[in-house]
Amino acid sequence: MKQVIVTRSDLKLGKGKLAAHVAHASLEGYKEAKRRNAEIVEEWEREGQRKIVVKVKDESEMLELFEKAKRFVPCALIRDAGLTQIEPGTLTCIAIGPWKDEEVDRLTKDLKLL
């Protein structure tokens, strides 16, 4: 089991803000996956809750991935409240899973690590 969190290369976020958004996505992905299949999430937790942070080029690549991924795997899409650094509503991260490796890999295997 794994969770992949996808960030945008074109947003030049400070590393603290970036980490906060990745955490936001991770938690929302966790809750969404748990609603769908708590056993998969519990197995992910027992295995050490593997999280992998990757990147896409920009918002359109992120949205395209999200639209595809959510048909197969529990996902979460994070938008910024816009209080600092970026415009309100900016799409910052998506979480894919936690879910079964093979289904997550099929969607994310070509993405580069952040």
Add this chain to the structure above:
Amino acid sequence: MKQVIVTRSDLKLGKGKLAAHVAHASLEGYKEAKRRNAEIVEEWEREGQRKIVVKVKDESEMLELFEKAKRFVPCALIRDAGLTQIEPGTLTCIAIGPWKDEEVDRLTKDLKLL
């Protein structure tokens, strides 16, 4: 309500790995706080689940803060599995809360943003 996640300045983690550890801490802090007081956590979620990422100098400063903080606020301490970049068991992050602002602030107000 807020959650503060504390990182170490002396660990030179890549930003993807750093973000994954912050997410790990955030999720464990969420679960710990929820066990203690689900209403506080729900209020934090309703308010937009504010997360603030800060830094301390090194492991000893982190441990000292953790020992103090856990007497007042639900906390989580994250150690690395050591598969990449750092030694197994390295302490990487702590989460303080989500919990009431005034109690979290009392512990973290002097820490710098990451």
